[in-house]
Amino acid sequence: MKKSTYMDRAMRAKDPRFAAILGKLGYERTDLRADDAAEAEAKELAQLRDRYQEIVGKRAYHGWNADTLREKIAEAAE
Template sequence: MAKHSGYMDRALRAQDPRYARILTKLGYARRDLVAKAPLVDDLAGLREEYRAVIGKKAFHGWDAETIRTKIEEAQGS
């Protein structure tokens, strides 16, 4: 499988702000790829609550909603 090494691929990966400005004008801006920062304090608090309720550490790959669900299941039982 060959890697793409065309002009647009190199330009999109470049950190040069000139490329960003030009590609934005051409309509190639990818604002949908901006990651949202997770609420670390909320997640850390949920992890502590999970540890207090369950007695074990929460799996690090779980998001806040999954931890809330697991805590509710444990408290309901």
């Protein structure tokens, strides 16, 4: 029979509360840690959206990616 203790079930859970507690105990899961590249990309996208709003005067469409926003900003700046 397979061993199934509280710690085993907690390590398999995707609940962020378990990640915080187990991380403090030294049992960090790599799939529950924030990705630095994704955070940097999201920060850049937020800056581009703010820049677009300053130039155009309207909020950027939420479906536009960073490349599209750069193009729209360049068009509006001309």
